[in-house]
Structures are given as structure tokens and as C-alpha cells.
Amino acid sequence: MPGGLELLDLVHRVHLRGSFLVTRAAFPVMKKQGYGHIVMTTSTSGIFGNFGQANYSATKLGLLGLSNTVAIEGQKYNINCNTIASFGGTRMAEDIIPPDLFKEYKPDLVAPLVAWLCHKDSTDTGGLYMTGGGFVSKFRWESIEGVMCHESQSDAVTPEVIRDNWDRICDFSNSEHLSTTAEASTHIISALSSLTQGPNIQPNRTYATSSSTKATSGPMAALGMTVGPISFTYNSKDVILYAFGVGVSLQDEDGLKYLYENSEDFAPLPTFTILPAQLTLTRSNFWTQIPGWSPDLSKAVLGEMYIENLKPLPPAATLSTTMTIRDVLDKGSGAAVIIETTSKDETGSEVSRAQGCNFFVGEGSFGGPRSSKVVVSLQPHPTRAPDATKEYKTGIDQAALYRLSGDPSPLHIDPSFAAMGGFTQPILQGYCYFGITARAILATYCGGDVTKFKAMKSRFSKPVLPGQTLVVNMWKEGSRVFFTTIVKEIGKECLTGGYVDIIEGGGSEGASESGGEAAGAGVFSEIASRVAADPTLAPRVKAVFLLDIKRSGKVAAQWTVDLKEGTGAVYQGPPKGGVQPNVTLILAEDDLTALAAGKLNPQSAFMSGKLKVRGDVMLTQKLQSLLKPQAKM
Numbered sequence: 001m002p003g004g005l006e007l008l009d010l011v012h013r014v015h016l017r018g019s020f021l022v023t024r025a026a027f028p029v030m031k032k033q034g035y036g037h038i039v040m041t042t043s044t045s046g047i048f049g050n051f052g053q054a055n056y057s058a059t060k061l062g063l064l065g066l067s068n069t070v071a072i073e074g075q076k077y078n079i080n081c082n083t084i085a086s087f088g089g090t091r092m093a094e095d096i097i098p099p100d101l102f103k104e105y106k107p108d109l110v111a112p113l114v115a116w117l118c119h120k121d122s123t124d125t126g127g128l129y130m131t132g133g134g135f136v137s138k139f140r141w142e143s144i145e146g147v148m149c150h151e152s153q154s155d156a157v158t159p160e161v162i163r164d165n166w167d168r169i170c171d172f173s174n175s176e177h178l179s180t181t182a183e184a185s186t187h188i189i190s191a192l193s194s195l196t197q198g199p200n201i202q203p204n205r206t207y208a209t210s211s212s213t214k215a216t217s218g219p220m221a222a223l224g225m226t227v228g229p230i231s232f233t234y235n236s237k238d239v240i241l242y243a244f245g246v247g248v249s250l251q252d253e254d255g256l257k258y259l260y261e262n263s264e265d266f267a268p269l270p271t272f273t274i275l276p277a278q279l280t281l282t283r284s285n286f287w288t289q290i291p292g293w294s295p296d297l298s299k300a301v302l303g304e305m306y307i308e309n310l311k312p313l314p315p316a317a318t319l320s321t322t323m324t325i326r327d328v329l330d331k332g333s334g335a336a337v338i339i340e341t342t343s344k345d346e347t348g349s350e351v352s353r354a355q356g357c358n359f360f361v362g363e364g365s366f367g368g369p370r371s372s373k374v375v376v377s378l379q380p381h382p383t384r385a386p387d388a389t390k391e392y393k394t395g396i397d398q399a400a401l402y403r404l405s406g407d408p409s410p411l412h413i414d415p416s417f418a419a420m421g422g423f424t425q426p427i428l429q430g431y432c433y434f435g436i437t438a439r440a441i442l443a444t445y446c447g448g449d450v451t452k453f454k455a456m457k458s459r460f461s462k463p464v465l466p467g468q469t470l471v472v473n474m475w476k477e478g479s480r481v482f483f484t485t486i487v488k489e490i491g492k493e494c495l496t497g498g499y500v501d502i503i504e505g506g507g508s509e510g511a512s513e514s515g516g517e518a519a520g521a522g523v524f525s526e527i528a529s530r531v532a533a534d535p536t537l538a539p540r541v542k543a544v545f546l547l548d549i550k551r552s553g554k555v556a557a558q559w560t561v562d563l564k565e566g567t568g569a570v571y572q573g574p575p576k577g578g579v580q581p582n583v584t585l586i587l588a589e590d591d592l593t594a595l596a597a598g599k600l601n602p603q604s605a606f607m608s609g610k611l612k613v614r615g616d617v618m619l620t621q622k623l624q625s626l627l628k629p630q631a632k633m
Contacts, residue, residue, distance in 0.1 A: 047061065085131070113129060228280055238275075239261075239269075242275065244259070256614060267313070280341055302357075309352050310350050310351055324341075329372055334360050386475055389474065402431070556589070583620060
């Protein structure tokens with residue numbers, strides 16, 4: 001672990017050594033006056049351990065040992081020493097505690113316990129207390145009566161005797177034993193239930209299972225459980241932040257569409273629908289609610305993801321999301337939990353669905369089914385060379401930026417936490433490169449039209465490091481685009497078995513609403529004639545122009561003027577072969593006609609908003625020779 005000893009020493013010096021030095025200085029004074037009260041602060045990470053916090057948890061448990069020793073040594077001098085494990089809504093915990101509970105974990109609600117433990121009338125010593133949000137509970141080490149494993153007339157205790165009595169040795173059936181940090185958190189959250197309205201988690205007893213009866217304990221007890229609905233309110237700021245998180249830039253041809261709330265076509269990216277599904281799972285505290293099963297969340301891996309957009313999301317809305325556990329699979333080496341979510345808008349209309357597969361390493365062999373009939377299947381890509389390929393280099397800060405709206409796990413920002421998982425540095429969120437891949441397909445085969453992006457499925461097969469380059473290979477067959485995403489630096493696939501279902505046709509490729517001539521056809525017929533008449537035009541211009549022509553406020557047709565290769569070409573539709581336009585012009589059909597006839601001044605059209613330009617504005621000047629002489633672009 002690079003820097004592991006330094007990090008251990010730093011944390012040790014602050015928490016354990018610091019507490020020791022202060023206590024050593026105060027103890028003689030208290031001893032002399034025959035009175036004293038000391039309170040030390042440990043953590044549930046010290047009591048139970050916590051993934052990625054070896055230095056912190058070891059130090060905090062050491063502090064508890066120090067406190068207990070001070071209590072023993074101080075007893076004859078009337079010096080009491082107690083320890084608290086507190087939950088406080090501080091800045092450090094803001095991204096860990098669910099938002100609806102964060103406000104209840106006020107640090108000043110911990111202070112009264114400290115005040116009492118320091119009061120002259122308080123006689124308790126050597127105690128350990130968990131506290132948070134006004135909840136106080138004394139905690140103690142716990143043990144069963146024990147089993148005598150020493151065989152008669154034998155000098156040894158055999159492993160076989162331990163094995164044969166193991167169930168009795170580990171039997172806590174008559175006591176409440178908190179064994180994880182998650183269980184300790186749930187203990188306090190339950191006490192706060194009267195202050196906060198949490199999600200309603202109930203088993204769905206009518207759900208069909210692979211066995212004749214519904215399991216009441218263990219992993220299979222999760223089957224059919226439902227959560228929600230849980231509300232998710234977002235606005236343009238959230239939409240823009242997510243777009244930044246998946247790499248949208250103002251340098252992109254369609255960057256304004258996702259980064260500027262006043263853009264005419266401003267809209268959330270299709271993969272934004274992941275957020276309410278993810279929030280529902282994290283806010284529900286679901287994994288602590290399963291009878292007889294507390295999976296180790298530090299060993300959870302995102303296996304597969306499917307999203308389906310039933311209609312485009314508006315720039316701002318409040319969605320209500322319900323989550324259901326559709327299946328629990330026993331894979332031997334782990335447990336696979338299939339989670340489905342459905343999100344509805346304010347009218348109660350479904351807007352999106354999602355299905356994720358969470359795999360818990362080491363939680364298998366519980367006797368459950370190995371396969372599922374409800375999982376949305378992966379699909380192999382065609383064996384021919386890709387029809388289109390796009391590259392995207394992620395940024396060094398990509399994971400740090402995405403975690404502001406997506407996955408806030410320290411695995412994606414804390415080097416020491418990542419090292420505990422065997423990574424040389426924090427890794428990129430799977431949802432992040434899932435979203436980046438979706439952008440590549442959206443631009444290549446949907447012309448940037450989010451209404452054409454219907455569904456997406458893929459498996460997460462390899463981790464990605466911030467700063468690495470993603471190569472998205474695409475194959476289009478009918479209305480389905482198959483894809484794989486490769487990490488260029490290592491030549492390994494990070495997304496496999498993937499596909500995107502798109503809606504063919506639609507507003508950006510159709511003709512007129514009445515089925516007549518495509519919008520702008522007359523003007524572009526003239527432009528095509530001029531391009532054909534001047535074979536030197538393309539070598540001089542070296543740019544691709546995309547024009548979105550509107551009727552009744554909607555894009556009725558797209559036209560491409562390709563002056564980058566060969567002798568040039570003019571055709572209806574977006575640029576072929578996934579080529580990105582250098583500049584996009586958006587205007588109504590009547591304004592196009594007026595512009596071409598010299599009846600509309602281009603500068604006036606631009607300033608009044610009739611003509612919108614994205615990309616390199618200066619390139620529009622090179623179109624002037626293709627229109628009437630009066631119409632200078």
C-alpha cells in the first residue's frame with residue numbers, strides 16, 4: 001500500500017496519541033484534586049471495522065482500549081472515563097448520510113450526553129455509548145455461555161471438537177448482537193423513525209419464487225421486497241452537473257444542448273434516468289432490512305445495467321421511483337441480486353425503467369437458483385469490423401466530478417481506500433463510462449436527438465482509471481446498435497454484450513407532417529447544384545455543415561452540406577459514417593427561404609434568435625457562395 005505507513009502514523013498521532021497526551025497532562029491534576037471526568041470519542045469503524053479504513057479503525061479501537069484502562073486506573077482517585085461513538089451531521093459525513101436523515105444528525109444533539117458524563121453527579125465509568133440525532137444507547141461486549149471443548153483425559157483440544165460445536169460456539173440467538181457498522185447505523189435510524197419519514201419496505205408475498213414457500217431469512221428473503229416510492233426532484237443545475245460528469249464539453253458540437261439551460265433544445269442526457277434508480281437504492285438503506293442477511297457492501301460489484309426511457313425527461317421534474325427485488329441468484333462464489341426500478345412523473349405516468357445486477361462476492365452457496373428468467377439479456381456484437389468508432393479521453397478529475405451527481409463512494413476519490421481494494425489509484429464509476437458510451441451512440445446514430453434513444457444494456461467487465469481513453473466500437477443492424485467499449489491503454493473491454501435500441505425516423509429525419517416534400521428541399525436542391533458545379537469548393541472549405549430545418553417549431557428535416565472530402569456532397573439527414581459536423585445551423589423553413597432569397601439579413605436573423613448556430617460560427621461565412629449573392633452568412 002503506497003503511503004500506507006505514513007497514513008497510519010498520521011491518523012494514529014491525531015486520534016490515539018493526541019488523546020493519550022491530553023489525558024496524561026490532565027490526569028495528575030485530577031488525581032491531586034481527587035475528582036475528574038474524561039470522555040473519549042471512538043467510532044463504529046473502530047468497534048466493527050470498516051472497509052478501506054484500516055488506519056482509522058485500528059486507531060479508534062485502540063482509543064477505546066486506552067479509555068477502558070484509564071477508567072480502571074482512575075477509579076481509586078475518583079476519576080471516571082467513558083467513551084462515545086457518535087454520529088454527527090458534519091461536512092465529512094454529508095455525502096455518506098442520506099439527505100433526509102442528515103439534518104437530523106445535528107452535532108449539538110451529541111453534546112448533552114458529553115455534558116452529563118462530565119457532570120459531578122455522573123458515576124458511570126468504563127462505559128461505551130452510541131449516540132446520534134438525540135438517540136443514546138449503551139453498548140457492551142457480548143458472549144454466550146461458551147462450550148467446553150477440552151476432551152476428557154486428553155491434553156489437547158482438537159479442531160474436530162471445535163468444528164462439531166461450532167454452531168453452539170457462535171449461537172447468539174438469545175441476544176441482540178451488532179456486528180457491522182451498517183447494523184449500528186440501522187439501530188440509530190430505527191430510533192429516529194419518528195422524526196424522519198423513511199421508505200416503506202415490505203415483502204411482496206404474492207411474488208412467484210423458485211421454491212414453494214417464501215424464504216423468511218437469508219438472501220432469498222430479499223426476493224420480492226419493494227421499496228418506495230421515493231421522490232427525486234431535479235432541476236437544470238442537476239442536469240448540467242450530470243452532463244459535466246459524463247464528459248460533455250462546450251467544445252462539443254452539441255455541448256450547449258446539455259450545458260446551457262436557455263438552449264432551445266436543452267434536455268437531460270438519456271442516461272440521466274440512472275440517477276433516480278441509484279438514489280432509491282442508497283436512500284432506502286435496503287441492505288440492512290433483509291431478515292437474516294447483512295451482505296458486506298464493501299464486496300458489492302455492479303455487474304450489469306439496463307435502462308429504458310418510455311418518454312424523454314423534461315429539464316426539471318419530480319420523479320417517484322419504486323424498487324423491487326426481482327430475483328436472487330446463487331452463483332457459488334457470490335450472490336447476484338436483480339433490482340428493478342420504475343420512475344413516474346408528477347402525473348403518475350411512467351417515464352423510465354431500469355434493471356441492475358449487484359453481485360456480492362463471497363455471499364453464495366445458500367441454495368438459491370443459478371439462473372433467472374427475468375434478467376434482460378446481453379447480446380453479442382456482429383463479427384464484422386465496426387461500422388463506426390469513437391474515442392473519448394477521460395479526465396483526471398472525471399470520477400471526482402461524476403461523484404457529485406452519481407456514485408459518491410470513496411473508491412472513486414480516496415487513494416488509500418482504492419488501495420485497500422487492490423487498485424493503484426481511485427477508479428472511474430461504471431455509470432460514468434456507461435454514460436460516456438451512450439453519448440457516443442447518441443451522437444453517431446441519433447443525431448443528438450434524445451427522443452430517439454430508447455434503451456441501453458451492458459455488462460461492466462473491467463475497471464477504468466480516470467485519464468484513460470475509451471474506444472466505443474459500434475455496429476448498427478436495424479434499430480439496434482451493438483457496442484463494446486475498450487480501454488485503449490490496456491486493450492481490454494470495460495463494457496461488453498452491450499446494445500442500444502433507437503427509434504428510427506422521427507422528427508429530425510422525416511419529411512413534412514403532411515407527407516409532402518422534405519423541409520427545405522427546394523433550397524438544398526439549388527445548393528447541391530452549385531456544389532456539383534464547383535469541384536474546388538470542398539478543398540477550399542474543408543468543413544461539414546448540418547442544418548436543422550423546422551416546421552411548426554419542430555425539426556422537420558436535417559440536411560448535410562459536406563464540403564470536407566472529395567468534391568463535396570449535399571444530402572438529407574445527418575452526416576454519414578458518424579462524422580461530426582463542424583457547425584450546425586438551426587432555423588425555420590420560411591426563414592431559410594427568405595435568407596436564400598436575400599429577404600432576411602443573416603445578422604438580424606442571428607441576433608433575433610431566428611438563426612441559431614452551434615460550433616464554429618466563422619465557418620458560416622464559407623456558405624455564402626452557395627446561396628444568393630445577397631444572402632451573406
